[in-house]
Amino acid sequence: MIETRDLSCFVEHLDGGIARMDLAVEGIHCAACMAKIEADLARVPNLTRARVNLTNRRLALEWKDGSLDPARVIDRLAELGFKAYPFGPQRAEAQEEQEARFLLRCLAVAAFAAMNIMLMSVAVWSGNVSDITPEQRDFFHWLSALIALPAAAYAGQPFFRSAMRAVMARSVNMDVPITLGVLLALGTSVVETLGHAEHAYFDSATMLLAFLLAGRFLDQNMRRRTRAVAGNLAALKAETAVKFVTPEEIREVPVAAIRSGDMVLVRPGERIGVDGLVVEGRSEIDQSLITGETRPLEAGRGTAVYAGTVNISGTLRVRVAAARNTLLDEVTRLLDNAVQARSRYVRLAERAARLYAPLVHTTALATMIGWLVLGATWHDAIITAVAVLIITCPCALGLAIPAVQVATAGALFRSGVLLNTGDAIERLADVDTVVFDKTGTLTLPEAEIVNAADISPEHFALAGRLALTSRHPLAATLARAAGAKLPLEGAVEEAGQGVSAVVEGVEVRLGRPTFCGAEREAAVARAADPEASQIAFAHGDERCVFLVRQNLRRDAVAVIAALRRQGLLVEILSGDRAEAVAPIARDLGIDTWQAQVTPAAKIAHVEALKRAGRKVLMVGDGLNDAPALAAADVSLSPISAVHLSQAAADAVFLGEALAPVGEALRLAPRAKRLMRENLWLAVVYNAIAVPIAIAGLATPLVAAIAMSGSSLLVTANALRARRPWKS
Amino acid sequence: MEVLIFLVPMALTLGLLGLVGFLWSLKSGQYDDLDGAAWRAIMDDDAPPDQPAREGDSA
Numbered sequence: 026m027i028e029t030r031d032l033s034c035f036v037e038h039l040d041g042g043i044a045r046m047d048l049a050v051e052g053i054h055c056a057a058c059m060a061k062i063e064a065d066l067a068r069v070p071n072l073t074r075a076r077v078n079l080t081n082r083r084l085a086l087e088w089k090d091g092s093l094d095p096a097r098v099i100d101r102l103a104e105l106g107f108k109a110y111p112f113g114p115q116r117a118e119a120q121e122e123q124e125a126r127f128l129l130r131c132l133a134v135a136a137f138a139a140m141n142i143m144l145m146s147v148a149v150w151s152g153n154v155s156d157i158t159p160e161q162r163d164f165f166h167w168l169s170a171l172i173a174l175p176a177a178a179y180a181g182q183p184f185f186r187s188a189m190r191a192v193m194a195r196s197v198n199m200d201v202p203i204t205l206g207v208l209l210a211l212g213t214s215v216v217e218t219l220g221h222a223e224h225a226y227f228d229s230a231t232m233l234l235a236f237l238l239a240g241r242f243l244d245q246n247m248r249r250r251t252r253a254v255a256g257n258l259a260a261l262k263a264e265t266a267v268k269f270v271t272p273e274e275i276r277e278v279p280v281a282a283i284r285s286g287d288m289v290l291v292r293p294g295e296r297i298g299v300d301g302l303v304v305e306g307r308s309e310i311d312q313s314l315i316t317g318e319t320r321p322l323e324a325g326r327g328t329a330v331y332a333g334t335v336n337i338s339g340t341l342r343v344r345v346a347a348a349r350n351t352l353l354d355e356v357t358r359l360l361d362n363a364v365q366a367r368s369r370y371v372r373l374a375e376r377a378a379r380l381y382a383p384l385v386h387t388t389a390l391a392t393m394i395g396w397l398v399l400g401a402t403w404h405d406a407i408i409t410a411v412a413v414l415i416i417t418c419p420c421a422l423g424l425a426i427p428a429v430q431v432a433t434a435g436a437l438f439r440s441g442v443l444l445n446t447g448d449a450i451e452r453l454a455d456v457d458t459v460v461f462d463k464t465g466t467l468t469l470p471e472a473e474i475v476n477a478a479d480i481s482p483e484h485f486a487l488a489g490r491l492a493l494t495s496r497h498p499l500a501a502t503l504a505r506a507a508g509a510k511l512p513l514e515g516a517v518e519e520a521g522q523g524v525s526a527v528v529e530g531v532e533v534r535l536g537r538p539t540f541c542g543a544e545r546e547a548a549v550a551r552a553a554d555p556e557a558s559q560i561a562f563a564h565g566d567e568r569c570v571f572l573v574r575q576n577l578r579r580d581a582v583a584v585i586a587a588l589r590r591q592g593l594l595v596e597i598l599s600g601d602r603a604e605a606v607a608p609i610a611r612d613l614g615i616d617t618w619q620a621q622v623t624p625a626a627k628i629a630h631v632e633a634l635k636r637a638g639r640k641v642l643m644v645g646d647g648l649n650d651a652p653a654l655a656a657a658d659v660s661l662s663p664i665s666a667v668h669l670s671q672a673a674a675d676a677v678f679l680g681e682a683l684a685p686v687g688e689a690l691r692l693a694p695r696a697k698r699l700m701r702e703n704l705w706l707a708v709v710y711n712a713i714a715v716p717i718a719i720a721g722l723a724t725p726l727v728a729a730i731a732m733s734g735s736s737l738l739v740t741a742n743a744l745r746a747r748r749p750w751k752s
Numbered sequence: 753m754e755v756l757i758f759l760v761p762m763a764l765t766l767g768l769l770g771l772v773g774f775l776w777s778l779k780s781g782q783y784d785d786l787d788g789a790a791w792r793a794i795m796d797d798d799a800p801p802d803q804p805a806r807e808g809d810s811a
Binding site: 056059060077078079080126133134141144145161164165172 | 774791
């Protein structure tokens with residue numbers, strides 16, 4: 026069979042016969058790596074451009090179409106010591122990128138307008154108390170209008186659109202009072218300017234927009250950064266499959282390019298990248314990532330296999346299919362139901378807006394009526410009412426919550442938690458019950474040798490080198506644990522049995538206990554640890570047995586203990602057998618656990634907890650967890666989780682430790698406290714500023730000082746979320 | 753004070769130039785890789801001449 030690598034689905038064809046591709050590169054840490062890659066790739070013929078982006082660790086390549094095989098560049102990078110993976114630009118990321126640029130343009134326009142109008146406003150304010158002539162004042166006001174009106178029309182778009190959507194849906198959000206405030210401020214100012222008045226509010230309107238846009242941009246930027254990291258990680262573990270292009274010829278292609286009905290080859294030790302049915306071959310399949318079950322499944326002709334499972338012992342031919350009546354179907358259906366049934370969480374900011382908007386508008390109306398009753402002219406009454414609206418325009422309120430979210434998301438990012446949704450922080454803060462999945466969540470996704478200490482270092486090293494020659498997943502675990510680099514020469518693999526070789530005249534064997542004549546040792550080991558998989562090793566007459574098992578994450582005991590100290594109820598819901606769950610629950614000191622739970626039962630349990638008034642955090646990674654992740658109040662999943670679960674979870678955590686879960690649960694309540702504080706600060710500000718405005722004393726100067734002062738105050742308070750935790 | 757008629761529009765024109773400059777730099781992708789740009793400035797090797805970044809260069 027001929028095998029080639031096909032990357033054509035990642036190549037983008039530009040005008041002028043230029044091909045372009047992006048690579049996510051693992052191992053770029055500093056500027057030196059960047060220089061090394063660029064200098065080296067500059068010598069590759071026909072490659073017209075190779076530019077590293079150090080911020081998001083990607084490499085952009087361009088070459089004359091047809092003159093270069095991009096796989097060669099990947100090989101060259103591998104020689105330099107960098108692992109590169111083709112990166113398919115994701116639509117969501119491109120959209121966010123565009124939105125961020127638009128916000129930045131709006132911010133630039135608003136800031137330009139605010140600064141230049143302020144230049145003239147200061148002249149007017151100082152002139153008003155000295156010797157400005159009405160003509161000069163009008164000149165300044167008209168110039169201000171000339172800048173402010175087009176600038177607000179452009180830079181206000183994000184707010185206008187969002188306010189419009191909210192009003193159409195018959196609700197209010199913070200953008201409604203913002204839009205109203207800006208429009209009224211501009212409208213009154215134009216009318217006032219026509220009437221040669223002393224005051225105009227062009228500066229207030231543009232400054233308000235600039236401050237709020239700064240908050241929005243930061244918020245957007247944070248989300249974009251986590252998305253770039255998530256996109257890279259997705260590319261780094263990008264799955265490829267070996268597809269039959271003709272009955273004889275196979276080609277390694279990205280999973281994205283596989284269609285239903287294609288035939289793929291899955292060799293022992295490989296991760297299955299597709300859902301489908303086995304057409305030919307027999308093997309055992311590790312389904313732990315899908316069902317939580319750690320015991321391998323016997324697979325033969327007609328067995329349904331899922332993306333994310335690992336083929337252990339034999340070669341399989343799989344027909345890719347849209348699986349029918351399978352676990353995947355069941356999970357998808359449950360997931361849809363859970364998403365639909367999810368009661369929408371009302372964000373703190375929305376709740377504040379619902380209270381705030383009617384209150385402010387009533388106050389403004391009351392001010393106008395009050396002044397009319399007291400005998401003021403219509404003109405003065407309206408101007409005062411508009412001043413109330415301008416001064417209460419929720420500048421501080423609009424920044425109060427996003428600023429805390431940005432600062433907290435940054436702190437979470439540093440401790441390895443990537444947020445999918447912004448309001449996850451608020452929901453995390455209320456959690457009082459944590460439900461864990463076992464396999465891949467409390468335990469590490471990769472198996473480990475558990476009895477390494479009982480085996481002599483010489484045997485361990487030799488077994489590791491022998492294991493390098495085998496494709497069996499257990500052998501791969503052993504080779505990794507032993508840190509083996511050099512495969513033994515002349516090793517022979519006997520399919521489904523093991524490998525053997527001769528070292529310095531002595532035969533060594535690695536594989537099933539029967540293959541190594543180690544039945545006695547295996548029986549002893551099984552009695553001690555019935556859950557572990559075994560690999561036997563024979564060196565001449567000596568025998569030993571390696572025990573392989575998924576271990577707890579190293580800090581799991583400490584993290585669970587800390588969660589319980591915080592007063593949280595901790596439970597385990599696992600799809601695995603009771604014999605496998607019980608020892609883990611015992612080690613962690615968790616009394617409430619259930620084993621062999623189906624996806625439907627997981628949802629039912631989470632729903633029951635919610636009905637009992639508990640706020641549930643679900644932490645899980647398997648396909649069987651996805652519906653429960655969507656049903657819970659808030660959910661986390663490790664980065665090793667299946668795609669469906671990652672998409673259903675509110676946040677994803679990185680690395681081999683469980684600590685990010687604890688960290689998220691510690692940072693979130695602090696963030697929520699800061700949000701509350703900020704809302705109160707905004708209330709206090711209004712309590713001081715509103716009476717001044719009602720009294721008719723809110724000149725544009727007062728409005729400018731009040732607005733920037735309160736915005737700085739809430740931003741500074743929000744930055745406290747960045748400080749390291751004091752324990 | 754008639755001088756204001758020239759001075760103020762001149763000040764505004766300068767401000768506008770700044771805005772246009774910023775928008776141009778944004779469009780030409782100069783903010784796509786802030787970390788990398790910080791280091792490129794002090795690299796003293798003879799890196800190959802780089803083509804100017806293009807729009808949509810957001811990899």
